Amino acid sequence: MPWSTATCSRWARSSTCEWLWALTTLLALLSPLPTWASTALQLDRNALRTDLVSHSATWSTTQSNASLEDARAAFSNGQFAPILGDSMNFGFRDEVLWLHFAVERDARDASDWLLMLEYPLIDYVDLYRLDPDGQSHHWAGGDRRPFSERSFSHRYINFSQELHAPGRYEFYLRARSQSSMQIPLVWTRSAEYFERSQLTILGIGAYFGILAGLLAYNLILYISVRDRNFLFYVLYAASVGWMLLNLTGLGFQLLWPNAPDWNNLAVLLSMACSIASMTHFTRRFLNLQSHHPRSDLLLQLIIYASLVMGAASLLLPYHWVVRVLTLMVFPAALLILAVAIQSLRQFAPAKYFLWAWIALLLGIMVYASVALGWLPKNPFTEYSIHIGSAAEMVLLSFALAYRINMLTEANRRRLVIAHEQLEARVRERTHELDETLHRLEAANRQLRDFSRQDGLTGVLNRRSFEHSLNRAEEARVREDRAFALLMIDADRFKEVNDRFGHQAGDVALIHIAQLLQGPVQSAGGQLARYGGEEFAVILPTVDAATAKDLAEVLRRVVEQSELRHEGELLPLSISVGVAFRGLDAADPLAHLVRRADEALYRAKQTGRNRTVGDL
Numbered sequence: 091m092p093w094s095t096a097t098c099s100r101w102a103r104s105s106t107c108e109w110l111w112a113l114t115t116l117l118a119l120l121s122p123l124p125t126w127a128s129t130a131l132q133l134d135r136n137a138l139r140t141d142l143v144s145h146s147a148t149w150s151t152t153q154s155n156a157s158l159e160d161a162r163a164a165f166s167n168g169q170f171a172p173i174l175g176d177s178m179n180f181g182f183r184d185e186v187l188w189l190h191f192a193v194e195r196d197a198r199d200a201s202d203w204l205l206m207l208e209y210p211l212i213d214y215v216d217l218y219r220l221d222p223d224g225q226s227h228h229w230a231g232g233d234r235r236p237f238s239e240r241s242f243s244h245r246y247i248n249f250s251q252e253l254h255a256p257g258r259y260e261f262y263l264r265a266r267s268q269s270s271m272q273i274p275l276v277w278t279r280s281a282e283y284f285e286r287s288q289l290t291i292l293g294i295g296a297y298f299g300i301l302a303g304l305l306a307y308n309l310i311l312y313i314s315v316r317d318r319n320f321l322f323y324v325l326y327a328a329s330v331g332w333m334l335l336n337l338t339g340l341g342f343q344l345l346w347p348n349a350p351d352w353n354n355l356a357v358l359l360s361m362a363c364s365i366a367s368m369t370h371f372t373r374r375f376l377n378l379q380s381h382h383p384r385s386d387l388l389l390q391l392i393i394y395a396s397l398v399m400g401a402a403s404l405l406l407p408y409h410w411v412v413r414v415l416t417l418m419v420f421p422a423a424l425l426i427l428a429v430a431i432q433s434l435r436q437f438a439p440a441k442y443f444l445w446a447w448i449a450l451l452l453g454i455m456v457y458a459s460v461a462l463g464w465l466p467k468n469p470f471t472e473y474s475i476h477i478g479s480a481a482e483m484v485l486l487s488f489a490l491a492y493r494i495n496m497l498t499e500a501n502r503r504r505l506v507i508a509h510e511q512l513e514a515r516v517r518e519r520t521h522e523l524d525e526t527l528h529r530l531e532a533a534n535r536q537l538r539d540f541s542r543q544d545g546l547t548g549v550l551n552r553r554s555f556e557h558s559l560n561r562a563e564e565a566r567v568r569e570d571r572a573f574a575l576l577m578i579d580a581d582r583f584k585e586v587n588d589r590f591g592h593q594a595g596d597v598a599l600i601h602i603a604q605l606l607q608g609p610v611q612s613a614g615g616q617l618a619r620y621g622g623e624e625f626a627v628i629l630p631t632v633d634a635a636t637a638k639d640l641a642e643v644l645r646r647v648v649e650q651s652e653l654r655h656e657g658e659l660l661p662l663s664i665s666v667g668v669a670f671r672g673l674d675a676a677d678p679l680a681h682l683v684r685r686a687d688e689a690l691y692r693a694k695q696t697g698r699n700r701t702v703g704d705l
């Protein structure tokens with residue numbers, strides 16, 4: 091499809107595409123030469139909007155102080171030339187540019203005319219009008235001059251025109267700018283122009299509304315989640331918003347109308363910030379440092395370069411900085427696209443990031459297609475860059491949410507696994523601990539039993555006997571519970587040992603203990619080995635007779651038992667001494683033992699195998 095001059099003009103007129111000036115200039119150069127007609131514009135009540143490109147001629151001069159008279163002389167001398175192509179984009183140039191056009195008003199015509207320069211970034215614009223009656227008028231405009239000098243408070247440079255009398259009006263427009271020299275002049279009626287602008291204003295407002303919403307939403311997310319990716323997103327969105335405010339002229343119109351110098355500086359700073367913040371966001375989001383360190387290094391270089399250019403904008407000429415920043419956009423965009431594709435395999439959220447980036451590039455491509463005449467011009471295609479940028483921002487926000495969800499889920503899974511492992515280990519350890527405690531308890535029980543029991547016979551040992559005796563004495567005093575003490579000694583046990591051996595003697599002692607244990611326990615008493623072949627019984631009882639009866643039972647049980655060793659019957663019998671400790675006893679406890687001992691001694695003396703009571 092051939093290049094149409096009209097499409098180039100539309101492309102060049104974009105106030106949002108300062109950074110695409112290189113492409114537009116290229117398009118303009120590729121266009122076929124137009125047929126220029128320097129005819130005056132015939133004002134027709136129905137012609138509501140006329141591009142002045144085909145009615146204009148230009149004169150480019152290095153004389154920065156050339157006056158209107160100089161321009162008129164140059165026009166008379168034929169120094170004004172037709173405009174190449176149908177675009178009023180003259181690229182970056184250091185010269186002063188003069189434009190000439192004429193307007194013819196007939197007798198019927200009404201007023202309310204408006205000359206719009208549909209590009210907000212021209213530094214100085216001076217408009218001279220020569221009326222049919224010879225009067226001349228001058229208007230000053232441009233973004234280096236206070237906003238209040240404009241006829242209407244509009245982001246584009248504009249001059250209201252009242253053509254009082256019929257006839258031919260000559261116009262000379264002088265433009266100087268460090269920005270790209272785009273001078274798309276439109277002759278229109280102000281009421282008509284502002285009426286038509288409503289949809290544009292709505293679109294731009296919607297774009298900034300979406301951007302502001304996403305910015306606030308992600309800022310809140312950053313504050314609550316503390317993931318710095320949200321902060322970098324916010325910085326990127328804010329930078330892009332700031333840049334578009336500058337490039338559309340809205341920043342100058344609405345925010346700093348009295349600071350033209352700052353307005354120009356803001357264009358450069360916001361471009362530098364946009365490139366740096368987008369590149370940094372990409373690095374962080376795709377975690378390039380660990381996944382693609384080489385690409386990360388390249389992106390870092392772009393960040394440093396854009397920051398240096400941002401700082402340089404304070405010192406170096408505008409036209410120099412803006413060219414470098416514009417050129418940086420291309421490698422940055424391509425590199426970001428490449429790393430997003432590269433990251434697809436390693437990092438799931440990269441696909442959302444890629445979609446976001448493609449959305450922006452699609453927006454730019456649709457816009458370019460409109461410029462090339464491949465797509466019709468409608469509100470959707472005309473603002474496709476805004477739509478692409480908004481879609482990019484929304485998708486990036488989704489990508490961020492997806493990324494944090496994915497990382498949170500991965501963390502949660504790791505936590506669950508760690509928790510399960512911990513629980514399993516705790517269970518294992520608890521089990522081990524339980525077992526150890528169990529073993530310890532058993533060992534303690536055994537130890538306690540060992541310390542209380544006699545090793546040979548299993549009945550209480552001497553120490554336990556002492557303890558039990560003291561407890562019995564306490565119970566007697568405090569609870570009025572009398573008791574008796576039985577001292578028991580195996581008779582002629584030396585003989586057993588001597589005749590049958592010590593082992594047989596042990597067996598005999600165990601046998602006697604077992605014989606005694608039954609009746610003693612039945613009577614509620616406690617049996618202990620007092621030492622050697624001697625036993626003792628503590629018997630809670632209300633009288634001495636009961637104690638003596640038990641002693642007799644015990645004696646008979648032993649006497650009547652039969653214990654054989656190697657076929658021979660062991661001669662076993664016991665002597666018992668009984669002492670009773672009644673409730674009224676006041677003598678020391680030791681007396682009780684002595685009395686029982688003495689009773690036992692008497693039993694021995696009187697022939698053994700008998701019970702004697704010291705009652």
Ligand SMILES: Nc1nc2c(ncn2[C@@H]2O[C@H](COP(=O)(O)OP(=O)(O)OP(=O)(O)O)[C@@H](O)[C@H]2O)c(=O)[nH]1
Binds near residue numbers: 579585623
């Ligand atoms: N096999 C064995 N013998 C013991 C044990 N403790 C003490 N004897 C023995 O018991 C005997 C006690 O002897 P004696 O004190 O002379 O008294 P006896 O021979 O029983 O004579 P009487 O008490 O007067 O009837 C000793 O021969 C001790 O060695 C023991 O644990 N095992």
